[in-house]
Amino acid sequence: MSKKGVSASxxxxxxxVTIVDVAEKAGVSLGTVSRVINNDIHxxxxxxxxxxxxxxxxxxxxxxxxRSLAGGKTNTIGVIVRDLGTGYIGExxxxxxxxxxxxxxxxxxxxxxxxVSKEASYVASLAQGMVDGLLLVxxxxxxxYIGTLMEHNFPFVLIDHQGTGTDCPAVxxxxxxxxxxxxxxxxxxxxxxIGFITGSMDLGCAEDRLQGYRSALRTHHITEDAExxxxxxFLQTDGYTGASALLDLPNPPTAIFASxxxxxxxxxxxxxxxxxxxxxxxxxxGFDNIPQSAMVFPTLxxxxxxxxxxxxxxxxxxxxxxxxxxxxxxxxxxxTELLVRNSTSAPIDRAG
Amino acid sequence: MSKKGVSASxxxxxxxVTIVDVAEKAGVSLGTVSRVINNDIHxxxxxxxxxxxxxxxxxxxxxxxxRSLAGGKTNTIGVIVRDLGTGYIGExxxxxxxxxxxxxxxxxxxxxxxxVSKEASYVASLAQGMVDGLLLVxxxxxxxYIGTLMEHNFPFVLIDHQGTGTDCPAVxxxxxxxxxxxxxxxxxxxxxxIGFITGSMDLGCAEDRLQGYRSALRTHHITEDAExxxxxxFLQTDGYTGASALLDLPNPPTAIFASxxxxxxxxxxxxxxxxxxxxxxxxxxGFDNIPQSAMVFPTLxxxxxxxxxxxxxxxxxxxxxxxxxxxxxxxxxxxTELLVRNSTSAPIDRAG
DNA sequence: CAATAATTTGGAAACGCTTCCAATTTTAGC
DNA sequence: GCTAAAATTGGAAGCGTTTCCAAATTATTG
Numbered sequence: 001m002s003k004k005g006v007s008a009s010x011x012x013x014x015x016x017v018t019i020v021d022v023a024e025k026a027g028v029s030l031g032t033v034s035r036v037i038n039n040d041i042h043x044x045x046x047x048x049x050x051x052x053x054x055x056x057x058x059x060x061x062x063x064x065x066x067r068s069l070a071g072g073k074t075n076t077i078g079v080i081v082r083d084l085g086t087g088y089i090g091e092x093x094x095x096x097x098x099x100x101x102x103x104x105x106x107x108x109x110x111x112x113x114x115x116v117s118k119e120a121s122y123v124a125s126l127a128q129g130m131v132d133g134l135l136l137v138x139x140x141x142x143x144x145y146i147g148t149l150m151e152h153n154f155p156f157v158l159i160d161h162q163g164t165g166t167d168c169p170a171v172x173x174x175x176x177x178x179x180x181x182x183x184x185x186x187x188x189x190x191x192x193x194i195g196f197i198t199g200s201m202d203l204g205c206a207e208d209r210l211q212g213y214r215s216a217l218r219t220h221h222i223t224e225d226a227e228x229x230x231x232x233x234f235l236q237t238d239g240y241t242g243a244s245a246l247l248d249l250p251n252p253p254t255a256i257f258a259s260x261x262x263x264x265x266x267x268x269x270x271x272x273x274x275x276x277x278x279x280x281x282x283x284x285x286g287f288d289n290i291p292q293s294a295m296v297f298p299t300l301x302x303x304x305x306x307x308x309x310x311x312x313x314x315x316x317x318x319x320x321x322x323x324x325x326x327x328x329x330x331x332x333x334x335x336t337e338l339l340v341r342n343s344t345s346a347p348i349d350r351a352g
Numbered sequence: 353m354s355k356k357g358v359s360a361s362x363x364x365x366x367x368x369v370t371i372v373d374v375a376e377k378a379g380v381s382l383g384t385v386s387r388v389i390n391n392d393i394h395x396x397x398x399x400x401x402x403x404x405x406x407x408x409x410x411x412x413x414x415x416x417x418x419r420s421l422a423g424g425k426t427n428t429i430g431v432i433v434r435d436l437g438t439g440y441i442g443e444x445x446x447x448x449x450x451x452x453x454x455x456x457x458x459x460x461x462x463x464x465x466x467x468v469s470k471e472a473s474y475v476a477s478l479a480q481g482m483v484d485g486l487l488l489v490x491x492x493x494x495x496x497y498i499g500t501l502m503e504h505n506f507p508f509v510l511i512d513h514q515g516t517g518t519d520c521p522a523v524x525x526x527x528x529x530x531x532x533x534x535x536x537x538x539x540x541x542x543x544x545x546i547g548f549i550t551g552s553m554d555l556g557c558a559e560d561r562l563q564g565y566r567s568a569l570r571t572h573h574i575t576e577d578a579e580x581x582x583x584x585x586f587l588q589t590d591g592y593t594g595a596s597a598l599l600d601l602p603n604p605p606t607a608i609f610a611s612x613x614x615x616x617x618x619x620x621x622x623x624x625x626x627x628x629x630x631x632x633x634x635x636x637x638g639f640d641n642i643p644q645s646a647m648v649f650p651t652l653x654x655x656x657x658x659x660x661x662x663x664x665x666x667x668x669x670x671x672x673x674x675x676x677x678x679x680x681x682x683x684x685x686x687x688t689e690l691l692v693r694n695s696t697s698a699p700i701d702r703a704g
Numbered sequence: 705c706a707a708t709a710a711t712t713t714g715g716a717a718a719c720g721c722t723t724c725c726a727a728t729t730t731t732a733g734c
Numbered sequence: 735g736c737t738a739a740a741a742t743t744g745g746a747a748g749c750g751t752t753t754c755c756a757a758a759t760t761a762t763t764g
Binding site: 021037065068 | 719720721722724725
């Protein structure tokens, strides 16, 4: 008593209502209350309603920790992201969030701050039972731990990553097709020299976008010019320096395709900084469609990645795996879409 | 046995090492192992080392759920944020994260997606025992629940919010001073007509920044012109429309001070969109110093808010409260600093 | 050297819930 | 109307810790 008295005073909340209180008040056993809470079929309708009423009356809230301990699952999933700086991740999390809300599962967030080493260590410790499953957003070096994860049969879904070789649950976007379409759009508008700024080339999506660009050129019989390809790292400054380099070329491009929107912003800065205009002098096109893209001026033509939807779908997949682990689930590709806005136009005829 | 066999096969991880296994192997009681793990003083050095060795050998990892259940605390804190779209929140979380890493406490993230209603409901359910404490980043309507929180004596810290009237743990920045300094800097450079774009006026920080701007004008005997103040909502588009409106004035400003960096980006867009140049024709100044500010061109002069540090300090405060609840902690204000970059210069002499 | 105090350890009772087994009640079948 | 099957419920054994109490061991003191 005295012992409990002390800890109770330190207890922040007054919520001391347990399943036992409910059982007592409802005149049933504790097991029955548990069944009601967990929507077990084996409980009479009349009993269920009575229990539910008492539950509400007493303001009973299940103790997560106890449930986890007894039930063997945490009702929590871990989300590992690289950083939170750009709108990109935020959109994905929005999708994850909304899906999780419906299922009463919680989200524990881990940020690696672009440090590769942290990725593996987070994965290791989280898989140790702290969470039921893992969502890996834009993982950098999944090879390090995917093997372990699969070996231990630990549920996880990759978001926006491809090309591990092994076939594992993942959701991505049609990066190749998106880049192809965007490039083709520029070509059909009359652009012949199109600069390209890549993303982090250790990421599958970056590679795919580059290949899409290349294929489009090839299809339209435009010889690829290595000078027009600048390797970036998905950061705004890369867009700026890349565009600057491209514009310094003896024969500069009339359009620049950046592998993500953030770099495209940098490109626009660089273009304007030289007194050129977007899109009049240089067309600019991005990839992702982060919220900001519609808010800058000129608004950015970009390849929309269904970021929120990707988060949502990945969450559904993970929840599905959690429910029925035996059911195999592979890679899902969500379609990208070219969003034409105001940063692109036909090239001016310099020859004329 | 058969029962465990089944659930074991469903168990994802192989980590079945419990405190009991360690105790057995080390030849001590389970209580002793617990003491070692928790750094209890009452354990012989020799015993401690032996236990520690076994712990490592067996790869023992404490079960969080069980600890929480038995110990009465979750070792988790909840972080409630508005959104993740801008770098602003990301920086703060980075600070929280690094501080939390050191203490082995976990972070459960809740995003309200700018929906005020969600704030209160999250707070309510989290305070119900799911987390030990709460970090509220840029809360919108804290009045709704701060009372309840304090009543129940539930640990929490407000980040970047002021003016609730009640004195509660909070960390903020010297918004007033920052705005004052920025405005004064512009004035001293020769600007007389300075446009101002406010943030969400239901947020204390936005109000403070406006007042800082006003005070600086007053100090330097510049009559305030209501036309030069445009009410925004911290979004990029507000910067654009606000700047457009200001530039349309018969007597437009020579400098524009946006209440945050994101809006300042919008301002720069608007300025350039009219064929004017930053900073030659119009000086632009922001507030926050999000990472992007150093990456745009021209780089943005801004008032640096120590965002990461705010996250860090707030976390320390919360952890402190968790440890010694009786110790009162009030509001902490971290200093802001004017960061002069390339988006500001002396005004051109139009009269001349 | 006995007696007392201090240190170290073992043991067991929670923590709040899930889940299995068995008992009880109800329903169906003939 | 009686038996077998199905539905419903109660009871209890964990889940892996923490923490309190008491026992055992060691050190201290007069």
